[in-house]
Amino acid sequence: MERMTPTLLMIFDYFAAMLAGCASAVLVAVFIQSGWPISVGMFTGMLLGMIVLVISVLALGWVGGVFEIVMPGMFIVMIVGMVCGMSKTSGNADVGQMVMFGLVTGLVIQSVFHLYNKSLHGEVLRLRGDTEKE
Secondary structure, eight states: OTTHHHHHHHHHHHHHHHHHHHHHHHHHHHOTTTOOOHHHHHOOOOOOOHHHHHHHHHHHHHOHHHHHHHHHHHHHHHHHHHHHHHHHHHHHHOOOHHHHHHHHHHOOOOOOOHHHHHHHHHHOOTTTTTTTTO
């Protein structure tokens, strides 16, 4: 199980990112009306996305770590909230398309953060017995 822990945490990070994107899209679809001005829809969508992020951090931060959720989550929920808010106010938004956009945005942004983190730190390999001696 100890060998699988980094993989499980990575899967959880991707799950949390996609969940935040989908939840932002659903919240925007529920609360934003199609007759609003586009700038109000964009700002309200961003605000609703940040509310989703705070709830996600409070609910999921104890498993994957707050930093691992907040860093990509800020980009995910703000992009999804603004784009879905603008498309909802313009009247050409389908809830299914908005949720799919949130899912794909969460997956892509989490992948970018994962690859960037890997390029900065490299693969961390545990040396056997280094900490257990003495």
